[in-house]
Amino acid sequence: MKIDKKPDFTLSLLHPKHWGVWFGFGLLALIVNVLPYSLLFRLGRGIGKFGMRFGGKRADIARRNLELAFPDKTQQEMDEFIEENFKNSGMALIETGITWFWPTWRFQRLLVVKDITALKQHEANNKGVLLCCVHALNLEITARAFAVLGLPGYGAYRPHSNPAYEFIQYRGRTRNGNQLIYRTDLKKMIKVMRQGHRLFYLPDQDYGHNKSVFVPFFAVQETCTTTGTSILAHTSRCAIVPGSGFRNSDGKYEIIAGQSIEDQYPRKDDVAAAAYMNHYVEEIILRAPEQWLWMHKRFKSLPDHSLTNSRYL
Template structure:
């Protein structure tokens, strides 16, 4: 894999300044915590923390409820309540899953993952074809990214450098295990370059990123959801394959890694609106594999097509 022009963060002695001790201690505790406890107990603790957090996250409870009202209007109030509670439990577990991803040794991490079907990625790899691996903001996304690397089909991931240097160093180190490489999310040229070179690039087209480089197309029951055109930009300029992928946790606490279809043949690359609508259909399919494990606490429908409408008006 070629290296990004954005240099990876490096340790500096200034990072040992007392103002950084809280970050070091916090991550040190998380690393120790996830390594000394069995996974079954970690799962119970993480989900318990998420349920407890509902008491203090009333605004996020409202956001999740409103998202479900918009996306699934047929869902009853009692069904939404159960769904939101499960979503919060999985949100609490996300912190534990981040610790597992960043701090577990590979031999232990392997025990958690199931290669359900990733053969299409290996086929494209053998043919030297770049792959835009479109995933979603699953609460266990950190697990999915490392799992793909452990299975030998890792790649490049876009990330936003953290403002805190120590946090950024640990984040970068934790996310680049087993061969994954990080690219600054602003480095579009490097993203296109690695795709043209036959590599894999993780991409998340499922959130509302604002009006810039977006169109308004159906997403679940919302007919005008603000949707990024980044997928079509990357696919059109690199001539890569497009493969939806996921890694949701099953009832046994194992993470099923699936990337089993290549959808670029019928992808309308030259029509940004049609392309976004086409991609959203596959994003919906991914989310519906385990809908309670998607990030419903995010204001997915905050940007309106009507530019005069206040941002977030759907959540007022």
């Protein structure tokens, strides 16, 4: 289903089969709007820690990722890291509620603007930007944060199959001027950047062999990495800016997008471009590594399409 426009409300959304969705999001909206952030923080991390009891498979994936990416970590360091990662995963639920349901005046209080000079400069010059972020567990917060700061963008998007969920999700993700583009609509992505807009892009996961190359990522020398960054950058002639919005020790979200990296970006060499981008992806993740999505099989694809030699067996 290819949809990238705001879904309309219809009476069919009130059918009893959707009541669970309405109740769940209604409860989340109530909780995040009634409780102070300090309690929401404790609640979210508590949910994550409780989830560890049932997340053995995800914990195994995170551990294997850490073994591959940081082979020098001790067992104790990995245990502590994984627990922190689970706690942040629970907090991600609360952060989604905050992003979708908090009023702007309250949301602004969570933000600390560290450096957004590159985005401001490109905005003044009407230059399109490929804003490269990562799958941080607080990604919803980050996307809205840029919009609240007057720098909204377009996000690649896959509609949810449940229409009630989709109705709520779409509105939550388009707060303060953000817009959505269907995830495979490359023509529209290129068009909006040529028109001087920003496109949120996440080049940090394993999307399979199609339009990918194998380059270093942390300690893994052959990591499946998308060439989508170079395709979009070359065809749109946009600027490229790494961005992030990780939570600091004070519970504030530090917004960073101050470095423009397109001048040395090897647009016509897919392998060199992917390796170049991975360097900056690593730099972003290392700002707060425990807040990244380590439970995803980042290193699952192998150069020879092998399954018997999977890194996760």
